[in-house]
Amino acid sequence: MNHFYGKSFLKETDFSAAEINYLIDFAIHLKSLKQQNIPHQYLAGKNIALLFEKSSTRTRSAFTVAANDLGAHPEFLGKNDIQFGNKESVADTAKVLGGMFDGIEFRGFKQKTVADLAAYSGVPVWNGLTDDWHPTQMIADFMTLKEHFGSLEGLTLTYVGDGRNNVANSLLVTGAILGINIHIGAPNELQPTASVLEIAQNAAAKSGAQILVTEDVTAAVKNADALYTDVWVSMGEDVDYDKRITQLLPYQINEDLLAQTGKEETIVLHCLPAFHDTQTTIGAQLLKSHHLDALEITDDVFQSTKSVVFQEAANRMHAIKSIMSVTLGKPFIPESIF
Incomplete structure (x- = not known):
């Protein structure tokens, strides 16, 4: 059974500590598969809408490469391609996109916009950044800490x-x-x-x-640390x-x-x-x-x-891949870990 299937990731409190830890560990696993050239097309045949009110380098690149690696087809829609409440309500836009796409990423300003997309689209929605929260970044950040220190405990x-x-x-x-x-x-x-x-x-x-x-x-x-x-x-x-x-x-x-900091290893x-x-x-x-x-x-x-900023940036893709895999795909996830 997939504990995450069909869920959106709009803010960090959407998931428990056990679920966030799983996303981190699964991201590390998917990174290993990528490094070994082992296919992992959990989203074969799926279509992903990438909605961007704000410009982006890492988030757009990470979602695009992650979708491709997972066998999905990403479609970029920038601020000039979609109305975001100007000419069409967010709710109407969500229903239209939900009828065509299997999942939606949103990067923009208001948290309410991404919440409305999730409420009305009927498909998983992922927050690629709003003024309030940046949840996909967090999976990459704590993944980077875990890779470096071996454990998150006590950090x-x-x-x-x-x-x-x-x-x-x-x-x-x-x-x-x-x-x-x-x-x-x-x-x-x-x-x-x-x-x-x-x-x-x-x-x-x-x-x-x-x-x-x-x-x-x-x-x-x-x-x-x-x-x-x-x-x-x-x-x-x-x-x-x-x-x-x-x-x-x-x-x-x-x-x-x-x-x-008083620590050599910071x-x-x-x-x-x-x-x-x-x-x-x-x-x-x-x-x-x-x-x-x-x-x-x-x-x-x-x-x-001391700087792990580029490892952290590369991990955006693996983290996003983990999030999309478990909420839209059907990888085997042992129920016991929750």
Whole structure:
């Protein structure tokens, strides 16, 4: 029996700790099959709609390659191809797509949009990122931690930077569900909302995870097995860049901050893209005005052996493959693991 079949993955709380752990382990298994060139076409003959309100490199690539590897046919529909409530309601669009496609991925702004797609389409829907949550990223992130450390048990992950964005929300809640200690280092006005913190605290009460949210970056990174950061301004966010950079510069991942974990084996994660040098037009403009050579992470750390960011990025595909396989395909899953 497939425990997941027909379910959507819209936010981290959709699945239990046992289910999230299974998705991570199955992703590692599928990665091994791919490396050995062993076919795994669990979705042969299926058609997948990829809906993108926001532009994407990793998410679009990961869903496309994952679908192809699984024997499915992905169809990309960008913001100019679909109405997303402008000329046709999300509910009507969902019903139309659900009548043609076997599964739907959505990457965009409102969590309500992806929830409505799931409610009205009648097929599994996967959240490729909204303003609130980034669940497919989480399976890749915790997969990367498990590959590196061999186990997730007892780990402490510290996120530094903008603590209210979708990645911070998702890390906080996923870590709490899995029993991993999660620290958030961020200025007071950029800390997780009370509602997100409540979800995490409720999950942590069951799992035993320790949660720390603090302005004190030194306290946040102490004893961290992994440091994680993200861009300081999210896609589509209208903010004062100068103020944000000044606010978050103390939370930059650099050699000094890495040393403050007190652990030699600390690794560094970033969901990308990263402003670690001046090789991007946006990065170059921001850095020049502040006389900096990096923003949220310095180039020496980003390029170092401590950094697992490109392993993490490649794992997006295996993680997404795991999620699509179990919710839309029928791989054998032992019931005993739940």
